[in-house]
Amino acid sequence: MTSVAIHPEKLKDVIAQALGDKAREVRVALGEVTVVVHAASYIEAMRTLRDAPACRFEQLIDLCGMDYSAYGDRVPEGPRYGVVSHLLSVSLNQRVRVKVFCPEDDFPMVASVADLWNSAAWFEREAFDLYGIVFDGHNDLRRILTDYGFIGHPFRKDFPLSGHVEMRYDAQQRRVVYEPVSIEPRENTPRIIREDNYGGLH
Structure with a gap:
């Protein structure tokens, strides 16, 4: 039998x-409940969310990196990189989003969970690959x-859309070769065509 989900305001107080x-916030x-935790307390906070009787978040269902250097229309303030996790409690029918910010922009690092x-494990590898965030204690x-x-x-905001190199198969060398990108960067603006009778609408 599934338990009734706790009201978000009540869950906020419990957490x-x-x-x-x-918790910073x-x-x-x-x-939805969002928790921002201190980087120095990240691993202890996550252990508490997993083990505390009123929390019991047994499952981590998602974890991703973030680059806040250009986020929406807001002027960047505070640390550039962060990690966002989503935790689920099957036994208590509740979920929470957890954010932690990397203290250093030059070498972004937080503890591994x-x-x-x-x-x-694989989510953290993905965040390392795409954002360069290092997860201290990860064994692979x-x-x-x-x-x-x-x-x-x-996935860093300053990485060029076309990348730095392109690869192709060279038939003479019988192997894949890497070369500088030959595509000129350009900005495409989609053209909107409106039809008078589109979809049968008048």
Whole structure:
């Protein structure tokens, strides 16, 4: 039998009490609870969210990196890189979003939570590959989506859309070769065509 989900405002209070000063902020927006935790307390906060009787978030269902250097129309303020996780409690029928910011922009790093939830291992590898965020304590932190010789982190806001190199198969050399990008960067503006009788509408 599935338990009835707790009201978001009540869950906010429960989480705030469980985390104490490990949480920088606990808020409710659009019916969802978001917790921002201190980087120094990240692993302890996540362990508390997993183990505290009123929390019991047994599953980590998502983890991703973020680059806040250009986020919407807002002027960037504070640390550039962050990690966002989504936790689910099956037993208590509740979920929470957890954010932590990397203290250093030049070498973004936070603790790994792979020892708390096995599912975090590949998510953290993806965030490392795409954003260059290092997860301290991860036992196999290597690229997972890009090529072995790939340079840079393609989800960073300052990474060029066309990349730095392109690859092709060279029939004479019988192998894949890497070359500088030959595509001139350009900006495409979609052209909107409106028809008077589109979809039978007048």
